[in-house]
Amino acid sequence: MMMHAAVGLWVLSAVIYVGSVALVNEANEFSFRLYRQFAAHADSKGENIVFCPICVSTALAALSVGAQGETHRQLFSGLGFNSSLLTQTDMDQAFQTFLQRANNPSQEDASNGTAVFVDNRFKLKLEFLQTLKQSYFTDVFNVDFTNATESADTINKYVEGKTNGKIDQLVENLDPNTVMYLISYIYYKGKWATQFDPELTEEDYFNVDENTKVKVLMMNLEDSFYTYRDNVLNATVLQLPFTSSYSMLLMLPDVMETLENAIGPHRVTKWLQWMKPRRLDVYIPKFSIKTSYNLNNVLSKMGMTDMFGERANLRGISEEQGLAVSKVVHQATLDVDEAGATAAVATGMDIELLGFVAPTPVLMFSRPFMVIIIERNMEEILFLGKIINPTI
Template sequence: MKAEGMSPFLALGLLVAGLCSRVHCVPESKPDPENGTPKDQHSRTPVDPHAIVPSNTDFAFSLYKQLVSLDPSKNVIFSPLSVSMALAFLSLGARGPTLTELLEGLKFNLTKTPEAEIHQGFQHLLQALSQPSNLLQLNVGNAMFVDEHLKLLDEFRQDAQAKFASDVFSTNFKDPEAAIVFINDYVKNKTKGKIPKLFDEHATFSVMVLVNYIYFNAKWKTPFDPKHTIESTFQVSKNKTVKVPMMSLRGLETPYFRDEELACTVVELPYTSNDSALFILPDDGRMEDVEAKLLPETLRRWRDSLAVGEGWSPASWPFPLFLVSGSQHSGPPSRPGAGGRGGRTCTNMTSSFVACVTLGLNCALCNMTASDGTGAEASSESNMG
């Protein structure tokens, strides 16, 4: 999410990516009691899921800057992880220059990280994020909706299910109204009703739709006290202010860092699960300066500098209660000078023809409340024909 003035919730646009790059240890592969080998036969060598985090972070910042540049006056909310996982899923069926363009667009250096390791990294990250927890709700997954007359290559189907845990549904795209209801109901169910309509009634389909979804919900470790919630001024832009409920935390010691060089304050607020949200608070008039310096190394420096100390209090910076949603339309990422393909990329997924893909939509929603903490949902889709 992006806002100007006194309340620039820069970090919320990266909420899901930031959490997913920091939480959950990957469980060790458990031996199969019958043959003594790990159950995951697709990962013969150990792969650190954190190996893909630097590239995911780089991609998140790059995509954020690109979206902000389209209209600096609007809020930006999206899930970088949902977009990157959808594109990585798509790359399973890509070949040749298209495969290279997709993965390098996701900020991977293919000379250092081969394609197989990238897919294994996403596979292990997906497994880690799918571990059950009593302290937070996190649901991440993928699905393919395939025309009922289309035959997928066995290799692609197996890789999609093994590496991206993808559901596969035979779908009658000749009845677009029924297909829209079918896909929307699936996403609605997976996001606990928070994204009820991924596609509107005017959507058109070809032969296949790939969907990635993320549902996250966690409670603050120290809830905001409703008694300390007051109505105050929220500066939406340079020329617009509104009255909204503002929350504050009193008596809480939480890690923060004052970055004098970039004229901003970085604050970390923990959830009950010991995961945390990172808020970046630029000084008045310095929003664009901070955005220009948003780089992976900047984030690392902030995280390494976070400490509990005097000089800042959550009570001095009130948080607004808010519910923000939005959708972004974009094509597959392209390398500078790569000569993009107009949002379309040819893939090798079927036995009957070479399909072409258009990545079209990322829907995201973030809800911040006093006691319930943060809820974030996102879904990305690719339409093929």
């Protein structure tokens, strides 16, 4: 089964893999705090949530290279780190390690990186540029931002190429005062370790809420799965591994709000540690979801306010005065479908006297569920979301 977990690009975006497990947990805490900000808005509109926290953090960390004073402190604090315990150099080295590992050829079809587009008339500080290139593997391009249409097209074409066409319109309107555009991107395409048979996919109903049902194409696979029943949250957790070191976790709660309010990195760690193999007949809807967010208000509510206004201190980027972030945008796509190959099946008939055989338990994701794409070894969260309606 092919699963395309596309990809986030932002003016500012990302999360962090830092060397120690403790710092990974703090980075994942940022993921869930950001999720709850999205959920507070999406729930009122019945919208799906799909975003890439690690991409949001990467861009924020890259920005922090050029931030100073209170602006720098807010960025560190907003990401969940204590600037008195963690230096900027520590942060930069951590991202260098993460980006090197994320771009490892063993991780199937994956790419991760950053880019800055700089106005021809704007001069970046050499130290800022060197750090971005060394630690964040940043591509640097000079553009003429006075030509807004051409500059936007240049950025969009770059993003489209890096995400295999998944994100093709990141930039719609450029602020006329733009002098630099910072991007973080991730593309991941994984294959299920055990593929779904397309012949078993059938139309069925998905219960959006008590009053709304929609028709979906429901994939089916009977196999041994690692699963866990969280009796505290009244939620069932299913792990679907990819052929790489990543897995998708699907969480089906009795009450979504209970799960959303309590989920965090320590609980995810518990699930992974306590999962046991069990034979199940699993049904999962196919879906292709694209989301777009303006993160200005979200990040401000998380304490990162100064970078957006006159109080911004970005003097590590350039000698120019009055630099501030005008807009933070985030786009992500997540596609889940079956394998392109056709599985071969043989049927034999063995006549014997059988005892009673209990039917295989059915686990059907036919109502709203949460989804996480996670790297199993370091437990870093690549994608996080909630599927309310697979058809929108």
